[in-house]
Amino acid sequence: MSQNPQTEYQTVEKDSNDSLVLTAGETARLLRLSKTTVYDQIRQGSIPSIRIGKRILIPKAALMHKLEEAVGKDG
Numbered sequence: 001m002s003q004n005p006q007t008e009y010q011t012v013e014k015d016s017n018d019s020l021v022l023t024a025g026e027t028a029r030l031l032r033l034s035k036t037t038v039y040d041q042i043r044q045g046s047i048p049s050i051r052i053g054k055r056i057l058i059p060k061a062a063l064m065h066k067l068e069e070a071v072g073k074d075g
Contacts, residue, residue: 021050021057 022030027047028038039056041047048062 018060020061021059022063024056024058027058027063 024035024038024042027033028035031038033041038047042049042056042058046066047058048066049056049058051057
């Protein structure tokens with residue numbers, strides 16, 4: 001179930017102390033994967049990411065959406 005943009009904004013505003021992006025290490029811990037697996041999945045396009053300079057960051061919202069899509073396909 002998708003939130004409307006206003007609700008998403010309120011969620012981001014409420015959690016303003018939380019970052020909007022995750023590092024590969026944070027993503028690995030969250031998904032209980034190795035960093036190597038996370039980087040491999042980023043290269044394959046399975047984990048959404050953005051590159052800023054040399055840093056690879058994973059937008060939380062995009063990752064959560066990807067996970068919800070995967071759960072929807074299996075369920």
